Amino acid sequence: MSIVRTALPLVLLTSVLTGCAGLQKTDWPTCAAVGGAIGAGLGAIESTSWAGGGALYVGGMAAAYCWVHGDGDEDGDGVPDSRDKCPGTPKGVQVDADGCPPPAPAPVVEEPVVVKEETIVIRDVHFEFNKATLTPGDKDVLSAVATRLKQETSTAQLSVTGHTDSVGSDAYNQKLSEKRANSVVKYLVENGVPQASFVSVSGAGESQPVADNKTADGRAMNRRTEIRINR
Incomplete structure (x- = not known):
C-alpha cells in the first residue's frame, strides 16, 4: 500500500504536467483546475486534512508549468506559435490552420469586348x-x-x-x-x-x-x- 501511495502521486502529477505542456500559456486556469482536483484527490489518499493543501500545491504547480512550458500565441490569431507559419499576423485577420491569411483571390481581368x-x-x-x-x-x-x-x-x-x-x-x-x-x-x-x-x-x-x-x-x-x- 505504501508503494501505491508513493507512486500514484508521481504518476498523476507527471500526467498533469505532460498534458499542460501541450496547451497554450493562456490555458493555465484549466491546468490549475485539473491539477487542483488531482491534488485534492492525492491529498485525500493520505488524509482528509491533506486534501486542501494537495489541491493548492498541485494546482499551483500545474498552472506554473503550463505558463512556463505551454505553447504561446504571440500574434493572437488562435494558432500556437509552434505551428504558426506566419507569425506576426495583424489582429483581426482570418487565418488558416497554419496561422497564415488565405491567399488573395486572383484579380478578375475582363477581356474587352471586340465588336466583330x-x-x-x-x-x-x-x-x-x-x-x-x-x-x-x-x-x-x-x-x-x-x-x-x-x-x-x-x-x-x-x-x-x-x-x-x-x-x-x-x-x-x-x-x-x-x-x-x-x-x-x-x-x-x-x-x-x-x-x-x-x-x-x-x-x-x-x-x-x-x-x-x-x-x-x-x-x-x-x-x-x-x-x-x-x-
Missing part, C-alpha cells in the same frame, strides 16, 4: 445634284469619318456601299450609287485611310431602301453611303 462587325452610315453626304462630286460640306463630314477609320487596326476590312432613293430609273440609280461609293473611298484614301483596307466598293442603287421613298424625308434617309467594318 460595325456599320457606319453616312447620310449627310449629298454630293452635287445628280452627280458624284463631293461638296465642301461633304468633305467636312468625310474628314471626320477618315479620322475615325484611321483608328482601326491594320487587319480591319472595309466594305463601302452606295445607296440612292427611287427617283430616276433603276439602271441610272445603280450607276450613280457606284460612282458615289467610289468618290467616298477616293476621298478617304486621300485623307490617310489605307487603300488596302477597302475590300469592296459597290452600289446598291435604290434596291435597299430604309425608309419610304414617297416622302422627302424618306428619300433623304435612303440616300446614304454605308461603310461596313469587319475586324
Whole structure:
C-alpha cells in the first residue's frame, strides 16, 4: 500500500504536467483546475486534512508549468506559435490552420469586348445634284469619318456601299450609287485611310431602301453611303 501511495502521486502529477505542456500559456486556469482536483484527490489518499493543501500545491504547480512550458500565441490569431507559419499576423485577420491569411483571390481581368462587325452610315453626304462630286460640306463630314477609320487596326476590312432613293430609273440609280461609293473611298484614301483596307466598293442603287421613298424625308434617309467594318 505504501508503494501505491508513493507512486500514484508521481504518476498523476507527471500526467498533469505532460498534458499542460501541450496547451497554450493562456490555458493555465484549466491546468490549475485539473491539477487542483488531482491534488485534492492525492491529498485525500493520505488524509482528509491533506486534501486542501494537495489541491493548492498541485494546482499551483500545474498552472506554473503550463505558463512556463505551454505553447504561446504571440500574434493572437488562435494558432500556437509552434505551428504558426506566419507569425506576426495583424489582429483581426482570418487565418488558416497554419496561422497564415488565405491567399488573395486572383484579380478578375475582363477581356474587352471586340465588336466583330460595325456599320457606319453616312447620310449627310449629298454630293452635287445628280452627280458624284463631293461638296465642301461633304468633305467636312468625310474628314471626320477618315479620322475615325484611321483608328482601326491594320487587319480591319472595309466594305463601302452606295445607296440612292427611287427617283430616276433603276439602271441610272445603280450607276450613280457606284460612282458615289467610289468618290467616298477616293476621298478617304486621300485623307490617310489605307487603300488596302477597302475590300469592296459597290452600289446598291435604290434596291435597299430604309425608309419610304414617297416622302422627302424618306428619300433623304435612303440616300446614304454605308461603310461596313469587319475586324
